[in-house]
Amino acid sequence: MQRTIIVGASHAGAQLAASLRQEKWSDEIVLIGDESALPYHRPPLSKAYLADRSTLADLAIRSPDFYAKQRIHLLNATVEKVDRAAGHVILHNGDALPYDKLALCTGARPRRLLTPGADLAGVYYLRTAADVARIRVAASPGCHAVIVGGGYIGLETAASLRALGLEVTVLEATGRVLERVTAPEVSAFFDRIHREKGVNIRTDALVEALSGVGRVREVALADGESIPADLVIVGIGIEPNTDLAAAAGLAVDNGIVIDDQARTSAPDIVAAGDCAIHNMARYGRRIRLESVPSAGEQAKVAAATICGKQRKIAALPWFWSDQYHHKLQIAGLNSGYDETVLRGDPTRDGDFTCFYLRAGELLAADCINRPRDFMFSKRAIAQKLPTDRTKLSSPIAV
């Protein structure tokens, strides 16, 4: 009897376990996670779950029955070490668990704010259901939340906290929200809809210190201004959990390095999800994707690899974000674009698409409340269909 151990029980880990059974792995599967809940959907944490519209049970990726029926043994534990020479993992309680195949699906953790006062009570991060439970306790209607970071997590959190009746200020260090990931027109749209909902957005706002007696009360900015705060939520990006892999001698470079079959630099170890980085031929470099669809795809490929089958990571990256009643769907990656084409008017309309091109080739599209454009873009980008700017800018979906 062989055993596959999967470290990390979230999107990648849960999918990998399920896919192993689909690939006819009939031996043991042990899925080890250090969060006490059953594997759950993470994206709703900053959306419906924070806005109090769902329960943790609603978020379960699979029912408890599923794991029992599929003979997937769930173990709530922290893996402290991978001993490759001995072929086992060591748990927090010292137990050693042998493996024949190992999958690292350790995900990522929030990047910490390093300013003075960042460790005061009332300062939160948002990565887990436990984080949200803490934020929900602190988030009473009428109180003032300061969100550090105007990326997707920060903006989704702002929308959810407004729905809960809080006053919200978003502090963004750069000149516009979503600067790292979208074109100026898309940033301007999200800036506008948040302001219309009463969010105070401050750009070029560098946090210098947090202060308060025992609990955060103020956020001091580099320009000398102080902003009162009852709670602070930090959303300034994530860092991959690569410590286990690095300590085990695997190749790590801003992520556990995998090939297009999800194999790490060790023959019997695969990795998938936010913790993994792989070379994407289309973009000519290694990229670490942070999204549920890519965690799922990499996990399926990793399961096939464990079962000795040849499958490759090839799907086009895509992503989504929900803010108020707006749905943003993103197809492809826009890095390196040299031109944008707009369909619709983001300064007026509630729906539009921003197409990103490089040397005339469609690279990516941000589709706001335009699901048909999203479907078209996914196909056009993946198949490298010829692009016609006039058609792209035409208000009628192609």
Ligand code: FAD
């Ligand atoms: P993770 O979900 O990070 O899971 C890794 C798991 O491994 C964690 O439970 C961790 O505790 C556990 N672990 C780590 N080390 C160990 C260890 N040594 N021992 C045991 N367990 C360990 N993506 C989208 O596509 N769309 C969205 O709208 C979206 N919204 C998001 C909103 C929020 C608030 C957050 C936080 C993320 C969002 N994402 C979204 C990103 C998405 O959730 C991640 O891409 C996805 O969770 C990656 O899954 P994963 O399994 O690779 O890693």
